[in-house]
Amino acid sequence: MASTASPRSRSSASAGGGELAVIERIRSRATANSGNPKHLRLGIGDDCAILRPPPGHDLLVTTDFSLEGRHFRRDWHPAASVGHRTLTRGLSDLAAMGATPLAAFLSLALPKNLARNTTWLDGFFDGLLALAHEHRVPLAGGDTAESPGYTRKRDARSPDIRVRSGHILADIVLLGAAPAGRALRRSGARPGDILYCTGSLGGAAAELAALAVSPRKFRTANADGDHPHLFPRARLAVGDALLRRRLATACIDISDGLSTDLSHLCQASSVSAELHAASLPLHPLAQQLGPAAALHAALHGGEDYELLFTAPAATKLPRSLAGVRITAIGRILRQRKGQPQLTVIDRDGRRSALEARGWEHLR
Ligand SMILES: [Mg+2]
Numbered sequence: 163m164a165s166t167a168s169p170r171s172r173s174s175a176s177a178g179g180g181e182l183a184v185i186e187r188i189r190s191r192a193t194a195n196s197g198n199p200k201h202l203r204l205g206i207g208d209d210c211a212i213l214r215p216p217p218g219h220d221l222l223v224t225t226d227f228s229l230e231g232r233h234f235r236r237d238w239h240p241a242a243s244v245g246h247r248t249l250t251r252g253l254s255d256l257a258a259m260g261a262t263p264l265a266a267f268l269s270l271a272l273p274k275n276l277a278r279n280t281t282w283l284d285g286f287f288d289g290l291l292a293l294a295h296e297h298r299v300p301l302a303g304g305d306t307a308e309s310p311g312y313t314r315k316r317d318a319r320s321p322d323i324r325v326r327s328g329h330i331l332a333d334i335v336l337l338g339a340a341p342a343g344r345a346l347r348r349s350g351a352r353p354g355d356i357l358y359c360t361g362s363l364g365g366a367a368a369e370l371a372a373l374a375v376s377p378r379k380f381r382t383a384n385a386d387g388d389h390p391h392l393f394p395r396a397r398l399a400v401g402d403a404l405l406r407r408r409l410a411t412a413c414i415d416i417s418d419g420l421s422t423d424l425s426h427l428c429q430a431s432s433v434s435a436e437l438h439a440a441s442l443p444l445h446p447l448a449q450q451l452g453p454a455a456a457l458h459a460a461l462h463g464g465e466d467y468e469l470l471f472t473a474p475a476a477t478k479l480p481r482s483l484a485g486v487r488i489t490a491i492g493r494i495l496r497q498r499k500g501q502p503q504l505t506v507i508d509r510d511g512r513r514s515a516l517e518a519r520g521w522e523h524l525r
Pocket of ligand 1: 415
């Protein structure tokens with residue numbers, strides 16, 4: 163990969179044993195999957211990648227950690243899901259700003275045993291590169307290292323004690339382009355705007371809850387089925403349509419949960435908002451939880467990776483954009499002293515303050 167060819171990495175590779183083999187494996191797989199080379203002048207193989215953004219565009223950059231034990235568990239998430247989700251986190255940030263992805267960069271730290279036995283790594287890249295291919299995003303560089311870890315000696319009296327090593331740490335950087343000055347921001351919502359979301363909510367939290375109960379049931383999961391937690395979809399085409407058709411005044415992706423991300427949008431726009439509980443589009447998996455838990459998953463469940471956006475009440479929005487359903491879920495209000503920033507209105511018209519209680523990953 164571009165920066166993995168640096169002398170610094172080479173010296174650490176000789177200490178790490180299988181690391182050069184890991185880099186070579188990544189390099190050959192990434193090159194075979196080079197995506198859209200139009201804006202990538204030079205990918206993996208030199209000290210830096212060279213990008214040439216389209217003329218008249220701003221360059222957008224986002225970075226996201228995927229950490230074992232915080233964002234995924236090896237015993238719950240198939241390796242392909244971890245790769246898919248790592249890239250989705252970055253893609254969804256670009257989608258939220260209406261940007262088109264140009265290239266991805268990945269830094270990956272693996273425990274020693276996973277650098278030697280590449281089954282997990284191959285699965286991870288199966289997931290990541292399939293999604294990269296779908297969105298024509300070249301993997302243009304990165305770095306690898308052995309993650310710091312420890313081993314515990316097996317105790318003869320309790321032979322089933324697990325020998326543990328380090329954690330998997332993945333950091334993805336996504337570069338994207340948007341027409342100069344027109345990237346969608348969180349800060350443009352105005353009182354009177356209508357609040358919309360894409361797709362459905364609560365599915366990721368519902369699938370995660372099911373995973374926690376019986377992880378094995380999901381081990382054979384693949385990207386073809388609907389797996390809102392294991393294989394979420396970033397709404398790039400919707401973000402692109404919102405920008406090009408000048409439909410949205412503000413936009414954010416729902417990565418931390420509707421309540422938390424709506425509070426981010428309100429904070430950035432200096433406004434308040436009210437949500438209609440009955441209008442929230444609940445994912446079928448969330449609906450199976452029963453009404454109260456489904457509402458909780460939709461409001462506070464994380465990682466749905468849908469878009470939350472605002473548009474003036476006079477703007478006619480289609481029922482769907484790029485094949486994804488659009489639902490009006492509330493309204494932007496003027497900020498008033500002593501009033502809650504977020505209010506939820508239940509089916510009987512009762513109003514109550516809504517706390518931002520986004521999902522705290524695996525904590
Ligand atoms: Mg985001």
